[in-house]
Structures are given as structure tokens and as C-alpha cells.
Amino acid sequence: xxxxxxxxxxxxxxKITARLTGKxxxxxxxxxxxxxxxxxxxxxxxxxxxxxxQSSLINPAFQHHHNYHIGLPGISSINVNAKTNFVSFSxxxxxxxxxxxxxxxxxxxxxxxEFKSKLLNMNSLSQDLGLNILSFGFRAGKSFFSFNIxxxxxxxxxxxxxxxxxxxxxxxxFMGVEAVLSDLGADLIYFREYAAGYSRRVNERISxxxxxxxxxxxxxxxxxxxxxxxxxxxESYNTRVRSRFxxxxxxxxxxxxxxxxxxxxxxxxxxxxGYDPLDFIFNSRNTGFALDIGAxxxxxxxxxxxxxxxxxxxxxxKEDVYNFSVDGDFEYDGINLSPLFxxxxxxxxxxxxxxxxxxxxxxxxxxxFSSGLPARVxxxxxxxxxxxxxxxxxSRSEIYNGRLDQAFTLSANSNIGRWLSASLSWSMMNNSxxxxxxxxxxxxxxxxLYAISDNLNTVFYPHRTRSANLWVGLNLxxxxxxxxxxxxxxxxxxxxxxxxPEDPPEEQKPEPEPDPEPEVIEEPEEPEPDPEPEVIEEPEEPEPDPEPEFVEEPEEPEPxPEIVPDPVEPSTGYYIVVASFQTMKRASQHVGELGEKxxxxxVLYSGPYRYRVYTHFFDNRSQALQMLExxxxxxxxxAWLLRQ
Numbered sequence: 001x002x003x004x005x006x007x008x009x010x011x012x013x014x015k016i017t018a019r020l021t022g023k024x025x026x027x028x029x030x031x032x033x034x035x036x037x038x039x040x041x042x043x044x045x046x047x048x049x050x051x052x053x054q055s056s057l058i059n060p061a062f063q064h065h066h067n068y069h070i071g072l073p074g075i076s077s078i079n080v081n082a083k084t085n086f087v088s089f090s091x092x093x094x095x096x097x098x099x100x101x102x103x104x105x106x107x108x109x110x111x112x113x114e115f116k117s118k119l120l121n122m123n124s125l126s127q128d129l130g131l132n133i134l135s136f137g138f139r140a141g142k143s144f145f146s147f148n149i150x151x152x153x154x155x156x157x158x159x160x161x162x163x164x165x166x167x168x169x170x171x172x173x174f175m176g177v178e179a180v181l182s183d184l185g186a187d188l189i190y191f192r193e194y195a196a197g198y199s200r201r202v203n204e205r206i207s208x209x210x211x212x213x214x215x216x217x218x219x220x221x222x223x224x225x226x227x228x229x230x231x232x233x234x235e236s237y238n239t240r241v242r243s244r245f246x247x248x249x250x251x252x253x254x255x256x257x258x259x260x261x262x263x264x265x266x267x268x269x270x271x272x273x274g275y276d277p278l279d280f281i282f283n284s285r286n287t288g289f290a291l292d293i294g295a296x297x298x299x300x301x302x303x304x305x306x307x308x309x310x311x312x313x314x315x316x317x318k319e320d321v322y323n324f325s326v327d328g329d330f331e332y333d334g335i336n337l338s339p340l341f342x343x344x345x346x347x348x349x350x351x352x353x354x355x356x357x358x359x360x361x362x363x364x365x366x367x368x369f370s371s372g373l374p375a376r377v378x379x380x381x382x383x384x385x386x387x388x389x390x391x392x393x394x395s396r397s398e399i400y401n402g403r404l405d406q407a408f409t410l411s412a413n414s415n416i417g418r419w420l421s422a423s424l425s426w427s428m429m430n431n432s433x434x435x436x437x438x439x440x441x442x443x444x445x446x447x448x449l450y451a452i453s454d455n456l457n458t459v460f461y462p463h464r465t466r467s468a469n470l471w472v473g474l475n476l477x478x479x480x481x482x483x484x485x486x487x488x489x490x491x492x493x494x495x496x497x498x499x500x501p502e503d504p505p506e507e508q509k510p511e512p513e514p515d516p517e518p519e520v521i522e523e524p525e526e527p528e529p530d531p532e533p534e535v536i537e538e539p540e541e542p543e544p545d546p547e548p549e550f551v552e553e554p555e556e557p558e559p560x561p562e563i564v565p566d567p568v569e570p571s572t573g574y575y576i577v578v579a580s581f582q583t584m585k586r587a588s589q590h591v592g593e594l595g596e597k598x599x600x601x602x603v604l605y606s607g608p609y610r611y612r613v614y615t616h617f618f619d620n621r622s623q624a625l626q627m628l629e630x631x632x633x634x635x636x637x638x639a640w641l642l643r644q
Contacts (some may be wrong), residue, residue, distance in 0.1 A: 043079065043471050044409035045425040045437040046452050047306070048382060048392040051415065052441055053137055053475055054450075056146060058378060059308035060197050061209035061294035063144045067479030069448075071135030071148065076473045081128040083467035085430045086120045090464060112168055119161045120431075122183060122403065126156045132473070137197075139479070141596055146197040146211075153190035156374065156400055160184055171232055171239070181228035183402075184245075188221040189371065191288070191315060204589065205298040210291065217286030217315040220250045222371050239332040247324040248369045250317040252280050255364070263362060269320075288315030290373055301585055302384040306394075311373040323365045374400050382413070387585065389414045396429075409437075409454070419443050427454055430466045437469075448475040574624035575604060575642040576616040576631055587611035604644070612642060 047058050053069045054077055056062045071077060091114075096103050105115040130152050137146035162179040171179065192215070199209030227244040252269040269275045290313025298304045380394035390413050398405040407429035415421050423439035439452035453459075454469040578594075578601070581587040587603045590613050594601040604612040615631065618624040624641060631639045 043081075043452055043454055043469060044394050044396055044407060044427055044429075045411060045423055045439045045454050046471060047378065047380060047394050047409075048390070048411050048413045049421055049423050049439050049441060049450075049452070051421045051443075052448070052450055053135070053146070053477070054471070054473070056137075056197060056199065056209070056211075057148075057292075058310060059209070059294035059296070059306055060211040060292045061199050061207045061296050061306075061308065063139070063199050063201070063207065064477075066477040067139045068477070069135075069137050070476040071132050072474065072476065073134050074131070076135060076475055077130065077132035077150075077471070078473060079128075079130045079471040081467070081469045082126070083430045083469075084123070084125050085466065086123040087115070087118050088464050088466050091115060091118055106168075116165070116168070119164055121161050123159045123161065123164070124157065124403075124405070125159070126154070128152075128154045139596070142201040142593075144197075144199045146195075148193075148195050148197075150193045150195070151190075152193055153188075154374065155186075155188045157186040158183060158400070158403065166230065171230055174230060175232050176234040178229050178231040181230075182226055184223065184226040184228065186221070186223040187371070187374075187400075188219070189217070189315075189373075190219045191215050191217045191286075193290075197292070199294075204586075204593075207296045209294045211293075213290040213292070213313065215288035215290055215313065215315050216284050217250065217288060217317055218280060218283060219252075220248070220286075220315070220317055220371060222248045222369075224248075241330045241332075242328075244327045245325070248317070248371070249322040249324070250286060250320055250369075252320050253322075255322065263364065283319055285319040286315055286317045289313050301583060303381065305381040306378065307380075308378045309375060310378075311375045313375075314370050314372050316368065316370050318368045321366055321368055323367050323369065325363045326361070327363075328361075374398055388416065411437075423452075425454065429454075432466050435467065443477065446476055446478055448477045449473075450475075573644045574618045574621055575612065575614040575644055576618075576624065576627055576639055577604075577612045577614045577642045578631065578636045578639045579613040581611045581613070582609040584611050587613050604642075606642075614642070 043058070046052065046055055049055055050062060051064050051066075053064050053066075053071070055064065092105055094103055094105075094110075095101070096109060103110050105112065130150055133149040133151060135146070135148035135150075137144060160181050160183055162174075163181050163184060165173060166179050166181075193213050194215075195211050195213040197209065197211035199207060201207045223245060225244070225246045227242065229242045230239070232239045252275070254267045254269060254272065255263050256265040256267060258264050270277060270280075290311050292308065292310045292312070294306070294308035296304055296306050375398070377397045378394060379397075380392060382390045382392040384390045392409075392411040392413055394409040394411070396407045396409070407427055409425050409427040411423050411425035413421075413423045419442065421439075421441040423437075425437035425439070427435040427437060429435060434457065435455045436457065437452075437454040438456055439450070441448060441450040443449075450471075450473060452471040455465060455467050457465045458468040458470075579587070579590050581590065584603065584605075591601045591603060594613070594615070599615055601613055601615045604614055606612050616624070616627050618627065628639060628641055
């Protein structure tokens with residue numbers, strides 16, 4: 001063996017080793033990204049669909065409009081999410097230019113330059129999956145309680161551009177240039193979540209909520225603290241390699257080692273005789289905790305702002321744990337050939353590879369470790385254009401491996417009656433600006449069927465998309481707390497349920513015009529009446545009270561002309577009013593709040609910007625006064641009597 005052969009063999013061995021190492025990492029991460037489970041409570045379109053119980057998974061302050069909901073096992077919530085920020089499906093798999101066969105970007109006939117042009121300095125891959133096992137929730141006054149059990153998993157990886165180049169073409173292209181792999185990172189995690197949520201409407205404008213989660217880790221792989229590089233001198237061909245990384249693993253596997261203590265094989269315990277898969281399914285030794293918090297604030301009647309943080313937590317891994325680490329520096333500056341002439345069994349290449357193996361030996365231990373969850377921060381707002389249509393703007397931020405993953409979504413959201421909700425969204429995410437999303441919710445007979453996606457391009461152009469997102473399911477929902485749609489913003493009087501004497505013809509009402517709004521003078525808030533004048537009044541006294549507004553005998557000389565146009569007709573009635581608002585919307589909201597407390601209420605239009613919320617109606621004044629006193633004793637001290 002001459003010197004040229006030795007050098008050529010050494011150089012080729014190093015080049016092949018570098019290429020195989022790069023391809024190993026590259027294919028491992030891509031493979032994991034495409035086959036691993038996912039974890040997706042990550043839909044921007046879902047955020048503004050307030051009729052879905054699942055919206056509270058993104059902001060726990062949200063309360064949907066039903067009193068109860070039940071999520072059936074396996075079908076109430078299935079959500080998947082896969083994304084990359086640099087390539088689409090067609091950049092990885094595509095047709096052969098001359099035949100009908102399917103190629104990958106690693107095939108010799110593929111244009112590798114086209115793939116390289118898509119690479120970023122840092123390339124990200126991620127996939128998530130969430131499967132609801134069981135969930136339910138119920139309303140109690142202004143509060144809402146929810147519970148759920150879910151299976152969740154996620155995969156995330158950050159791949160430096162130089163890793164791809166090293167794996168695709170070896171180190172020849174790095175002559176005189178350092179290949180930097182220091183920010184390489186990957187996380188693969190699968191866990192079960194038991195969660196209990198609580199939200200409360202503090203007042204008419206503010207709602208707060210939180211969710212506590214007990215986590216049980218099933219499997220995890222975490223590659224971090226990487227500091228790797230490769231440099232080849234263009235003149236001397238000396239090569240310097242630096243490799244430092246730590247990897248923690250918790251999986252039901254067994255490591256098989258040789259006599260030298262090197263790992264030769266990794267065997268799954270599922271194929272081992274005597275291993276019970278139920279030990280994996282019900283493993284509760286890797287425990288963790290997480291928290292979701294959220295808030296909503298209605299600035300004005302039409303505008304609301306939102307904020308929430310999800311998955312603030314960690315998991316402690318103690319079962320089936322392995323820790324791997326490498327810490328070595330190697331510089332190749334040639335081979336000492338002198339032993340070659342004295343020892344026929346001397347192989348300089350094998351000795352070189354043995355040296356490299358010794359320097360970069362994989363150290364393994366079995367110590368427990370902790371890992372965090374990928375927390376997300378949501379900030380948004382909505383504006384009601386009409387009672388049925390609103391616009392929403394949402395920002396989603398996620399920090400992983402020291403880098404920010406940012407997305408923005410603009411949506412139009414509509415509720416069409418009680419049976420249909422629809423949302424149309426447009427998002428900027430994953431270095432892509434053409435993500436059109438849609439959400440549909442159908443309700444009928446207690447069933448609520450929904451389908452939501454942030455990217456319809458997955459359906460129409462699957463080979464071009466960089467992200468795939470889908471959230472589907474079926475809920476059982478009961479009770480509806482939204483005020484009746486018939487109470488619109490147009491001015492009209494709500495006719496009370498108790499029998500009312502027939503009114504005079506409408507044409508007679510405009511005739512008397514001394515006062516357009518006589519009932520205004522009967523409010524106790526006005527400075528003229530006493531705080532509680534109606535208690536003083538006796539039902540049939542002619543004029544015991546000097547206050548004219550409560551002297552409501554039909555034959556008195558001070559009648560309210562437009563309410564009682566004909567004093568002879570018995571058309572008078574008495575309303576117990578507990579609140580007054582300037583807008584119909586606010587009045588309707590108050591009716592809903594009273595309904596939650598067990599009071600039947602309705603809205604009476606009394607003129608422009610005067611919407612009265614009343615709880616009772618009487619045609620007998622004595623009965624009305626008795627009920628007024630009772631309502632004040634029940635927590636309505638400002639209740640007053642309105643004669644209509």
C-alpha cells in the first residue's frame with residue numbers, strides 16, 4: 001500500500017463518515033417529523049369561535065353559550081398540526097423529470113441545487129397531535145367549570161443549514177469555511193393530560209380563567225446544548241472537528257452493549273417477552289404540572305381584547321431514562337506512516353477511526369431529568385360590526401430553543417341564528433403569507449359538529465403547502481344563555497306575559513302631546529321623587545301623596561296622556577324595573593345575567609336610549625307595590641315602579 005493509496009483511503013473514509021453522520025441526523029429528524037404524533041392546541045381560527053367548548057383550551061377565560069357540554073371519548077376533539085418554515089411537500093417528494101416514478105430530494109437524479117436554494121440559516125420542523133379521551137363542563141351562575149382528559153404529543157426540531165449541506169454533499173464545500181451546527185435541537189414528547197378549568201365573569205366587562213393540568217409523561221427525547229462544527233484547511237487539508245451535545249431519553253427501550261461498553265443496538269421493550277404494554281399506557285411515574293391562564297376585557301360595547309398563555313409547565317422524567325453525552329475535539333493533520341514499515345498488521349485508517357471513536361465516545365448514564373412544554377402566548381381583539389358579525393385580530397408567539405415563532409391572524413366571524421357559526425381567516429405563519437383558514441360549527445338536537453383549519457391550501461394544493469392544520473369533533477351541548485334574537489336594536493315595546501287590557505287604537509296616541517316621555521318622571525333616580533315614594537302611597541287614596549307620578553288613579557286630573565289616551569279605558573299597568581340602559585344590547589345582556597340567577601326578566605322600550613329591564617308586571621297597583629318591596633329585600637335596592 002503506497003502513500004497515495006493510504007491518503008486516498010483516509011480522505012475518502014473521513015468524507016464518507018462526515019456524509020453519513022450528516023445524513024443520519026438529517027433523515028432521523030425528517031423521519032421523526034413525518035411519523036411522530038402531533039400536539040395541536042394551536043389553531044388561530046378557533047380563537048374567535050366562541051360557541052365551541054374547545055375555544056377555552058386556547059383561552060380559559062372563554063365561556064361558550066351553553067350551560068352544559070359533554071365530549072364523547074375519541075370523537076369530541078381530534079386536532080393535528082404539521083408545519084415547516086422552509087420547504088413544502090413537493091420539495092421533498094416529486095416526479096422524475098423523464099419517467100412516472102416518484103423521487104425524493106436525496107435521489108441522484110434530483111436537482112439538489114433546487115432543494116438547497118430553499119434552505120434557511122435555521123430550518124424548523126414541527127408536528128402536534130391532540131386526542132380528547134373525555135371532557136365535560138357546566139355553568140354555575142357567573143362561573144363555568146370544565147374537565148378533560150387528553151392524549152398529547154409533539155415533535156419539534158431546529159436544523160442549521162450547514163447540517164443539510166454536510167449531509168447532502170460532505171465537507172468538500174467547507175474548505176476554508178467552518179460548518180457550524182451549534183444550534184441543532186430536537187424535542188419529541190408524548191404525555192397524558194388531566195385538566196380542570198375555571199372561568200368567571202367578574203362583571204359585565206371582565207372575565208378571568210385558569211386551567212390546572214396534571215401531566216404523566218409516556219415518552220420523550222430531548223437533544224440540547226449542541227456545540228458542533230467542522231473546519232477543513234484548504235491548503236493542508238487539516239480537519240478540525242468539535243462535537244459537544246447532550247441527549248436525554250425516556251422510552252421503554254433496552255440498550256445492548258458490546259464487550260467494550262459501546263452501544264450496539266437499541267431494542268424496544270414492546271417486543272420483549274414478559275413486557276406488559278399496560279405498564280406503558282398507565283405509567284404514572286413521569287409526573288408534571290402545567291397551567292393555562294387567560295382574560296377578556298370589553299373596552300366598549302363593540303370592542304373586546306383578549307390575552308392568554310397556555311402550557312406553562314414541565315415534566316419530571318424518572319422511568320426508563322437514559323442520558324447520552326459527547327464532548328470531544330479532534331484535529332486531523334495526517335498519519336504517521338513509520339509503523340507501516342515495521343508492522344504488517346498495522347492499518348493506519350483503522351487506527352485513525354479508532355482514535356476518532358475514542359475521542360467522540362458516547363457516554364451514557366441513567367439520571368432523572370426535567371423538560372419544559374412549548375408555551376404559547378396569545379394576544380388579540382375583536383370588534384362587532386353588527387350583532388351577528390365581528391372582526392378579529394390575533395397574535396400567537398411561541399419561544400422554542402431560544403427563537404421566536406410568530407404568527408398573525410385576521411378573521412371574520414359570524415353567528416347565524418343558534419344553529420350555525422362560521423369563521424374565515426387569513427394568517428401569516430411559517431414564512432408563508434397565503435394561509436386561508438375556515439371554521440364551521442353546526443348545532444342541532446343537542447349535537448354540535450365542527451371542523452376548523454388554518455390553511456385550506458392543504459386541501460386544494462397539498463403539494464405546495466408548508467403547514468397542515470385540522471381540528472374536528474362532535475360535542476353534546478345543552479342549554480343556551482344567549483338572549484333571544486327577537487330582542488333587536490330597533491325600538492319596540494316588549495309585551496309582557498300577564499294579561500293586559502286591550503289598548504286604545506294606535507291612532508289616538510299622538511293626540512295628547514303635553515309630554516313625550518311621561519314615564520321618565522316616575523324614576524326614583526330623578527331628583528323630584530322621594531327615594532321610596534311608592535311605599536307611602538295607599539292604593540285608593542285620592543291625593544295623599546304630593547308627588548304626581550305615583551298618583552296613578554285613572555280619574556285623577558293629572559293623567560299621563562300618551563300612555564292613557566282615554567282615561568275611561570282600563571289600560572294601565574305597573575312594571576317592576578330593576579335597571580335601565582341606553583342600548584338594547586346592554587339591556588339584553590343584563591336579562592341574560594338575571595336569567596342565570598333564576599329571575600325571569602324582559603326589556604321594555606321607553607324611548608330613545610331608554611331600555612328598561614323589568615322582572616314583573618301587574619295591572620293591580622297594590623300587588624305591584626308589594627312585589628316592589630319584596631324585590632328590594634332580595635337584593636335589588638334600586639328597583640322602582642313604572643306605570644305604563
